[in-house]
Amino acid sequence: MAPVNTHKITLDESEMPTRWYNIxxxxxxxxxxxxxxxxxxxxxxxxxxxxxxxxxxxxEVTTEKYIDIPEEVLDVYRLWRPSPxxxxxxxxxxxxxxxxxxxxxxxxxxAGSHKPNTDVAQAFYNAKAGVRKLTTETxxxxxxxxxxxxxxxxGIECEVWQVRASYDGKPYRxxxxxxxxxxxxxxxxxxxxxxxxxxxxxxxxxxxxxIAISEAVEVAAGDPxxxxxxxxxxxxxxxxxxxxxxxxxLQLAKAGETADLVIGCAGGGSNFGGLITPFxxxxxxxxxxxxxxxxxxxxxxxxTQGTYAYDYGDVAGLTPMMxxxxxxxxxxxxxxxxxxxxxxxxxxxxxxxxxERLIEAVAVPQSDTFAAGVLFARTExxxxxxxxxxxxxxxxxxxxxxxETGEEKVIVVGLSGHGHLDLPAxxxxxxxxxxxxxxSDTELQESVARALAKLPVAPA
Ligand SMILES: Cc1ncc(COP(=O)(O)O)c(C=O)c1O
Numbered sequence: 001m002a003p004v005n006t007h008k009i010t011l012d013e014s015e016m017p018t019r020w021y022n023i024x025x026x027x028x029x030x031x032x033x034x035x036x037x038x039x040x041x042x043x044x045x046x047x048x049x050x051x052x053x054x055x056x057x058x059x060e061v062t063t064e065k066y067i068d069i070p071e072e073v074l075d076v077y078r079l080w081r082p083s084p085x086x087x088x089x090x091x092x093x094x095x096x097x098x099x100x101x102x103x104x105x106x107x108x109x110x111a112g113s114h115k116p117n118t119d120v121a122q123a124f125y126n127a128k129a130g131v132r133k134l135t136t137e138t139x140x141x142x143x144x145x146x147x148x149x150x151x152x153x154x155g156i157e158c159e160v161w162q163v164r165a166s167y168d169g170k171p172y173r174x175x176x177x178x179x180x181x182x183x184x185x186x187x188x189x190x191x192x193x194x195x196x197x198x199x200x201x202x203x204x205x206x207x208x209x210x211i212a213i214s215e216a217v218e219v220a221a222g223d224p225x226x227x228x229x230x231x232x233x234x235x236x237x238x239x240x241x242x243x244x245x246x247x248x249x250l251q252l253a254k255a256g257e258t259a260d261l262v263i264g265c266a267g268g269g270s271n272f273g274g275l276i277t278p279f280x281x282x283x284x285x286x287x288x289x290x291x292x293x294x295x296x297x298x299x300x301x302x303x304t305q306g307t308y309a310y311d312y313g314d315v316a317g318l319t320p321m322m323x324x325x326x327x328x329x330x331x332x333x334x335x336x337x338x339x340x341x342x343x344x345x346x347x348x349x350x351x352x353x354x355x356e357r358l359i360e361a362v363a364v365p366q367s368d369t370f371a372a373g374v375l376f377a378r379t380e381x382x383x384x385x386x387x388x389x390x391x392x393x394x395x396x397x398x399x400x401x402x403x404e405t406g407e408e409k410v411i412v413v414g415l416s417g418h419g420h421l422d423l424p425a426x427x428x429x430x431x432x433x434x435x436x437x438x439x440s441d442t443e444l445q446e447s448v449a450r451a452l453a454k455l456p457v458a459p460a
Contacts, residue, residue, distance in 0.1 A: 001256040007089060009251040011082035017246040018069055020239045023277040025065035026284050031352035034320035035310060037456050043320045051220045051228040053129035059236040076120045076153050080109045085251035090379040099402040100257060103415045104248045113385060113417030114271040115146035115231055118240035122229045123150035133157035133226040135219045137212030140166050140339035141173025143231040148182030161187035161215045164207035172421045187212035194218050210315020217318050232268025233313060233347045241274020248412060249278050257410050259290040261398060264414035265390040266294035267340045269347030271416040280358060294361040295394035299437040300333040302326060302346045303354055303361035307448040313345060324351040327444055328451030334437040336366050337425035338386035365436040368393045370429035385417035386425050
């Protein structure tokens with residue numbers, strides 16, 4: 001067992017888990033299937049084959065409990081995995097809390113976040129299927145960076161459409177994508193029909209993730225040698241991220257601890273899902289276990305204030321309809337700095353776990369998240385990604401409550417990435433330039449009703 005003053009609980013490369021875990025195998029009820037917008041019938045593998053390779057389509061629907069991680073993927077994972085689990089001794093001291101705080105740090109990956117856990121797998125299966133190029137969208141650039149890294153590992157091209165406002169305003173991730181060998185365009189672009197249509201109406205459009213998705217999907221669907229890669233939301237993405245939780249369980253066992261509470265931030269739900277599903281497996285098997293809590297922005301509160309309904313995954317309506325917690329597919333969240341959490345929906349799997357009361361969720365205002373990020377940087381020395389600070393803020397609330405109760409609660413928090421390329425957001429916080437925004441239930445219900453009225457068929 002690790003001595004009590006240990007900061008990092010590490011695993012040897014040889015101890016890295018070699019299987020992904022699939023929670024679908026152990027759920028009491030399966031989540032409702034995605035539906036084809038034209039027919040209202042469940043989508044089949046053939047509907048997805050234009051943009052995904054068959055290995056990933058099968059992983060999307062399988063209920064097998066474990067999937068072996070291919071050796072080629074393990075080999076790339078070993079560049080940074082197993083990632084460290086830290087005991088936040090310095091933060092505990094600063095708070096004077098009896099809580100034991102642990103954080104699982106995914107910022108050690110080449111892209112600086114958890115995203116390569118799935119990108120490497122997606123690039124591998126596409127390369128194996130003979131695909132020569134992957135297309136994708138990116139906002140601030142985390143996901144595009146990660147895909148460019150993964151494509152370089154397997155010798156395939158990577159083409160990224162980046163939301164124009166970020167392309168112009170946040171150059172460092174764009175340069176990183178190019179350095180890693182990716183091609184990047186501002187979106188809307190003149191390269192696609194969807195981009196040209198937007199530019200014809202709004203020549204100065206700052207772009208949106210919805211438009212960028214339409215461009216990337218259009219190019220992949222029209223090129224037999226190209227596929228599309230998605231960074232969150234889908235079952236196969238959560239499956240690949242399960243390595244986070246599997247490692248954490250092994251590391252906690254090394255520390256001789258059992259978690260009482262596990263917290264992660266949730267945008268589309270992939271790092272949260274990857275962290276908590278192995279804990280949920282143990283909990284379902286034994287009948288007891290930690291509370292599992294998602295932290296989301298108060299300005300984009302899909303779990304805590306959204307409606308559980310069938311909706312499109314993207315703004316343009318190119319994806320299947322998915323039953324999920326949604327704010328409406330054309331919902332435009334406030335331009336908060338945690339770009340990765342500005343998504344109108346939530347993974348159907350995470351939404352289902354929430355409906356089944358297997359997980360909890362809290363919404364956190366932006367200023368609290370940056371206050372948590374700054375305290376964390378000044379104690380533990382890591383400047384966290386703005387997305388990750390949501391989990392830190394939710395953790396701090398518990399750690400402070402433990403000061404009152406005296407409870408030695410074991411809290412595990414997912415630190416999904418570092419914020420080294422998000423420093424302007426910290427500058428805005430430090431200069432007092434950040435604003436908080438929240439929505440009334442009525443405003444959000446109206447937004448959802450407007451969006452759902454636009455669906456071509458009304459699903460049950
Ligand atoms: C560092 C970081 N954390 C979290 C997220 C949210 O995504 P997800 O909910 O899929 O983990 C993102 C998305 O861009 C991210 O970059």
